[in-house]
Amino acid sequence: MGLVSWSNLAVLSCAALTRAVNGAQIPLTPPLSSHFLKSTTPAQWDFNVTPDLNSTSHFIFDTVASLSQHWTNARYRNGHNIVPGTVPLGTLLYHGTVKHEVPAAPEWTATDPEHSYLFCLSAPTKDGSSSSCWHLTLVVTRPLKVLDFDGSSAAMMYGGSMDTQDIVTWGEVKPDWTFSERKRINELCEWGREFGLDGFVRMEMDFEIMLCDFTRAVEIVSFLNLNSSMKGGGHRPPSKSPGRKPSFELAPSFAWPNDGPSSILQYRVIEAGVWHNTYPGETRINLDLNGLISFYDTDLFPSLAVARFGQERWKHRLQGLSVVDSKAFQTRIREVLEQIRHPGSGIDWSTLIRVIVDRYAERLEILQYLLNSTSTADQAKRVQGHLRSMVVPYILHTSVPNSDFTNHSWALPVYEYCASTHTRYISSTPSILTRMTKSESLILRSVQEVSKEICRVVVGMWAEGVELGLDAISPASLPSLKFESVKIINAVRRWHERTEGLMAWLDWSVWVKCRPACGYEEICYLPTWPYIPGRGPHGPHPPRPDVGQSRVQAQLQGADDGEEVSVLPQPKCIRRVEPFTGI
Incomplete structure (x- = not known):
């Protein structure tokens, strides 16, 4: 049974609610925010259905989550x-x-x-x-x-x-x-x-x-x-x-020196930027x-x-x-x-997105850590316990496996509630939907799709662990639940791939950090302009008048002197007390 009745949304424009979804790209509009919460169907909540390859919801989610923050915008x-x-x-x-x-x-x-x-x-x-x-x-x-x-x-x-x-x-x-x-x-x-x-x-x-x-x-x-x-x-x-x-x-002397007044001042401006990292x-x-x-x-x-x-x-x-x-x-x-003074819906989108990030960022990182360990039955139990703790607010009393394990159908309500709990009220309240700006509808859709993908992967792994007998929720009387080490180890390997894939798709910069952690006299620093490693203090130079047209075009596309500029910055430890080195 779905979380909301479609009839509850009948007060909205029929044309808006039934707008077709065409092509590989999914338009991000108010109707699709409502579409997301239609009644539960196998197609809607299928653990095997991954996000569209052309989806940009995860990009929208992360860029909005990172506004006014130095770390991600330097990355x-x-x-x-x-x-x-x-x-x-x-x-x-x-x-x-x-x-x-x-x-x-x-x-x-x-x-x-x-x-x-x-x-x-x-x-x-x-x-x-x-x-x-x-x-x-x-x-x-x-x-x-x-x-x-x-x-x-x-x-x-x-x-x-x-x-x-x-x-x-x-x-x-x-x-x-x-x-x-x-x-x-x-x-x-x-x-x-x-x-x-x-x-x-x-x-x-x-x-x-x-x-x-x-x-x-x-x-x-x-x-x-x-x-x-x-x-x-x-x-x-x-x-x-x-x-x-x-x-x-x-x-030219703004290149990073090792000591002296200039190095201290240049470090201080980097330090000021770091204040706004997260x-x-x-x-x-x-x-x-x-x-x-x-x-x-x-x-x-x-x-x-x-x-x-x-x-x-x-x-x-x-x-x-x-x-x-x-x-x-x-x-x-x-x-x-x-229309800058348009009041909008009144939803605090920044806080809503932060709730999602806070809820899953560290837990997914720990899950990744657990799955990087040796694949044994005992380790699988630890992973299963961690997975259960992530979805426990959504496990209904009736959410227990039966004789049919096809696509973890018994766990679909857990998947649905996990994915929709943070946006259900917003999406099921016509008065909110009608007040939303186009920008808000875009953000809502990104939150919905990101939440759905997180829960698809996490609940799916948890459900598989239950079916393998790793969770106390499994009734011992079910003969199909057998603790088989080979199946469990293979499952854990699949979980590792799924977790890595999910985290790569989300690509949250909170996971980008110095490893090992920096010492007390250091800070973790993400190289930013004008201190671009290997390129002097200014990054790519403007085209020289004596270079050929092909070289100019290469530079305009992001290459400098035949080399690729577009290299994702990697964090590193630099000193925050003299001597200032490492930039």
Whole structure:
């Protein structure tokens, strides 16, 4: 029997509820959220039915779960989400400069002073002396209206980190304008003026806000003439062009040194980024998920499903966005920004997703650990006990095996309740569904599909263990339940493959950590721009004018000097006290 009656949803639009699901890609829309909870049927709750190969629900789930968090967005530099948000009243922002002048044009501000101080370089004066840096501190006097680009969206390098900004500003990816930061900020701010946007949120070593107007919604707290520990040592002023964001291309000594004042300061900005590694992330940016736009939305951007087919997630980009889909994006972003105050359903999606992650992340990791041990009958009992503990809130009194073990049919209610318990109320309440924004329906679908796949695998393994006689739930009188070591060991091997497959599909960055754990004088660090291993401090360089067209094209696709840039960053231990080594 299903969890909800279809008749309960009759108040919704018939056309919306019966929208067809066509093609390999499953459109992520409100009707499918309701469709998910139709009455239980073998097709709906079949342990052998895996997610569609083209499903992007796990990508949507993980990117939404990782918003404003440094760790995952450093791991996957190419962002796919654009989210409206606000910066609260009283928030401090910081700007490092070589001039005692409040910027008259759009400029970059940091959320932590360690970050802005790196750009507060000493500049030589006309008489040859050196002037100390100027450090501007601002306070937000009313909530700033901002647009957030996820991923490492401030990483000035080829490979896709700037794609979402290109789509917003120019309607297409412009790899040859990757380093055109002044053009980018000016045109973004010009574009955002119509919607009353005050700035744009991006991430590199730490988070920054591209502030469009230093005279609106902010006031000066201080403008200090600081002593710069960054002077000398080969550092140069960022540019003679006023207002240009300093580039690490112009400061070669920003390569990681082993000791000295510069190394301490550079470590401090990395440390500031680490503060925001995990949930809740950078809390000074309040994102409104009611207006989230995801380029993993296959209903809105079907052309990208074709472009990324067969690619690893690390290489997903927006270069394949069609002209039609680009126009659809412009329509959607306009809807979002013009209706930014839409109240939505009232569901706290960030918390709901966090509940799912907290519930399963560590338990799946422990399951993986147990299954990596020697496959013995005793070990199988330990695994079975762990599996049972994961699903015990959903094991009904009537959930016991009978003489028919076909597809674990007796365990289907356990599978269904496990998969739907967190979203059942939302999906069965018409008043909530009718208030949902398109963004919320997208998120709901991702939560449903991720929960379903987790429970399909976990409950399926538990049910098999019950049938093998590993669980006390099994009535001893059933002759078919025999404790056979060979079958059990083979089952455990299958469980190992299924667990590895599930965790690879989910790909939660909480499982990406330093092994073994770092010592007390170290931190676990995920390499991020501009400290790209093996590529100097700047990552890929812009094409040189003397190289051939084929080399330029290779670079624009993510390759530098014939080598592959797209290598997934791996965590490592670096020192947090002198001498600073390991970056």
